[in-house]
Amino acid sequence: MxxxxxxxxxxxxxxxxxxxxxxxxxxxxxxxxxxxxxxxxxxxxxxxxxxxxxxHPAWVKSVSAQAKLLAHASNLFRNEPQAALAKTFVDMMGVAGAKMFFCNSGTEANEALIKLARLYGMKKAGGKEGKIFKIVCAENAFHGRTFGSMAATPQKKIQHGFAPQLKGFSFGKFNDLKSFEKLVDKDTAAVLVEPVQGESGVTPATAEFLKGLRKLCDKKKILFMLDEIQCGIARSGTLLACQQSGIVPDAVSLAKGLGGGFPIGAIWVRAPYTDLLQPGMHGTTFGGNPLACAAGLAVLETIKAEDxxxxxxxxxxxxxxxxxxxxxxxxxxxxxxxxxxxxxxxxxxxxxxxxxxxxxxxxxxxxxxxxxxxxxxxxxxxxxxxxxxxxxxxxxxxxxxxx
Ligand SMILES: Cc1ncc(COP(=O)(O)O)c(C=O)c1O
Incomplete structure (x- = not known):
């Protein structure tokens, strides 16, 4: 080298x-x-x-074995590690009927959530596009660098130079339920927050805040989406950080720790929202690649095996x-x-x-x-x-x- x-x-x-x-x-x-x-x-x-x-030996074994077998297949075909990783995570979450979509990074996982919210809004508006599309996020959030995630990230240092931003995002005060309640209106499709704000300084959401958001989303019939890209996959001491507040979100974005060093992103979506994405609506060549999923499987299995x-x-x-x-x-x-x-x-x-x-x-x-x-x-x-x-x-x- x-x-x-x-x-x-x-x-x-x-x-x-x-x-x-x-x-x-x-x-x-x-x-x-x-x-x-x-x-x-x-x-x-x-x-x-x-x-x-x-x-880690289990990770190296799983990735090396898969590299010898089949590194990439594309989503034109099924592959075994993608199916196994989805089942393992869905089982660990313990919410019947939930499903996964795999991509390659955190920001891409959030793009999938944003698209999911738009599809949900379109359905709620009786099939009309562009009516119900807004997403309420939090001040000081960090959701990524692509255009959707960046628009959900209200920080000058992240957005500067890239105007105009994608429309439809507003920002409540983190851990202040009232400020979120004020922002949800008839055009809102979803709320998206991090259970622990990471990049802006490691600030955990309170249980009251997350429970309050869950209630608000139920009342207003909008999606409650969480970005667990940094705090998820056992980093908080539970599989997802939000579980410590006793709530179940409608959709979650994952990445980082899921691959244990191999690039992977994912969204977990609970029923009935699993049918919003229909064939041809969203995709990525590498998403759910067998090698990445073998890495993810090794991570989840090791979390269980080594407690x-x-x-x-x-x-x-x-x-x-x-x-x-x-x-x-x-x-x-x-x-x-x-x-x-x-x-x-x-x-x-x-x-x-x-x-x-x-x-x-x-x-x-x-x-x-x-x-x-x-x-x-x-x-x-x-x-x-x-x-x-x-x-x-x-x-x-x-x-x-x-x-
Ligand atoms: C909470 C959160 N969301 C999204 C992202 C973006 O992930 P990526 O860098 O993989 O695009 C990050 C990255 O730090 C993050 O911490």
């Missing part, structure tokens, strides 16, 4: 990412190594993607306790610890970039969220010892920044 990756990036890769000055070459479990041989503890997990860590839900809950308590102690120790730097399961935000009194760099220097990789939050997103099978190591590096980094 080329050793001059940095110069090749500068010459050949479009500069739309603020990429860190290191090149990752391999990993094992919760560890990754750069091209200079430096080892890192990975609490970024490819932004909540490597849910089983790197190169990772229990691990997430247990480790989350440990980590939050330790981080709360760090907050007490560094009150001028650490303002808040918040989150759910292994999606934990550490609210800082200063910009994240120097903290992330100081952590990297210590050997810990984390992700930022907004301007003042860093995210701990370790693999679902992370150990207490690894968390203690991360805490130790965090303290050293904060110490170095306090001087």
């Amino acid at each position: 080329a050793k001059n990756t940095q110069s090749l990036y500068e010459k050949y890769i479009i500069g739309n990412y603020g990429v860190a000055p290191l090149t990752l070459v391999r990993g094992k479990g919760r560890r990754v190594w750069d091209d200079k041989g430096k080892r890192y503890l990975d609490f970024c997990s490819g932004i909540a993607v490597n849910s089983l860590g790197v190169a 990772l839900l229990a691990n997430v809950k247990d480790i989350s308590k440990h980590l939050i306790r330790k981080l709360t102690a760090v907050k007490k120790e560094f009150p001028a730097l650490v303002k808040e610890v918040r989150g759910l399961g292994l999606m934990i935000g550490i609210g800082l009194a200063k910009e994240t970039a120097p903290v992330i760099a100081a952590l990297r220097a210590q050997g810990l990789l984390v992700a930022g969220a907004g301007n003042h939050t860093i995210r701990f997103l370790p693999a679902l099978n992370v150990t207490k010892a690894e968390c203690d190591e991360a805490i130790c590096m965090l303290k050293k980094a904060l110490d170095s920044l306090s001087q």
